[in-house]
Amino acid sequence: MKIFTVLGARPQFIKAALVSKELRKNHTEVLIHTGQHYDKRLSEVFFEEMGIPQPDYNLGIGSSSHAHQTGLMMIEIEKLLSSENPDLVLLYGDTNSTLAGALSAAKLQIPIAHVEAGPRMYDKSVPEEINRVMTDHISTLLFAPTVRAMENLNKEGLFEGVYLTGDVMLDNFKYFLKKAEKGSQILDTLNLEKKDYILVTIHRARNTDVEKNLRNIVDALLIISKETDILFPLHPRTKKFLTEYELMDTLIKSPNIHLIKPVGYLDMLFITKNSKIIVTDSGGLQKEAYFAKVPCITVDTSTGWPETVQQGENKIFDNVNNGFINSDKIINAIRTFQTSNKYKNIFGDGNASTKIENIITGFF
């Protein structure tokens, strides 16, 4: 069968790596890269390190406002769907590339399979929430990573075609961690010791685009950096706003803050596994912190992964004061969070990719 996969952003390349490998055993895959992420460090590096086949088409859409970006993607995807005539469209996660693929396929009445269906933040001010809800409701096969995700879908009346597969990110974590542990030199290069630094990633629009929020997050990091090293790979969106708000110099000059460019997946797994605490607003990194058994402080008021909070490994807190993120609340969370260390297999057994391939094969 011919499967038409639409990818566009960093977490999607990562999620697709092992599923694509499985699918190509029995099916033909046509890979579309929308070009939403285009920097080498946000795109090419994952194709190289994770052995993802080169895209058959790169739409080169790039960055713009939500509707403009999604609309341009849809125009190009529709053309390709008409010429390629696939049996199924395969989508991952919750980016604008996901939504563009979903709407284009649904209008042509091509069945859609959605990997990572069902997480909900119940907050429509989050652009990704809109993308997930819309995509789930027009998908034919919905692959839920957790029981909670499946229940969320059921609550919205979605039962048919819903499968509990586990999380493909756990498959990747298990498969690539051994390689990372053998090959990564990043901590030596940075002169950092294992379990002696906090790993930070920030890129959500709410945290970066609002000046006062980003300023308060930076203030918290500056104070915490007096107590411990901080390793901070910068997403380009965050770099752009740190520069615009003139916050970059202070961070660069702070001796214990190690600002680095975005890293490849293997280095990322290595610095995740060996950090003592993770401070992040990334959905994917919250899960990887759980897989790596590293305490996670989430810089957001809600999460798509409440399972990790319930297990006592991820801290979500009211981080706002007078409508803006509050530095003291972040500092306090970092200083005081104690995990429960009661890990359960809430994300499955690391074989989600095989299960997904089996379900897709059975569908035809």
Ligand code: UD1
């Ligand atoms: C997107 C996804 C988000 C996901 C994130 C993963 C949406 C709505 N958001 O957010 O769900 O968590 O990817 O990292 O789809 N930029 C570059 N180089 C690039 C790509 C982006 O410099 O290769 C800069 C541009 O200034 C751009 C900004 O980053 O305007 C934001 O990029 P965009 O893809 O719109 O959103 P992300 O914040 O990356």
Ligand code: UDP
């Ligand atoms: N990641 C990476 N290099 C980095 C930062 C993140 O490889 O410099 C990986 C991270 O390990 C996870 C994924 O990117 O697998 C998460 O993507 P991101 O935080 O961009 O998006 P989200 O998960 O929030 O949608």
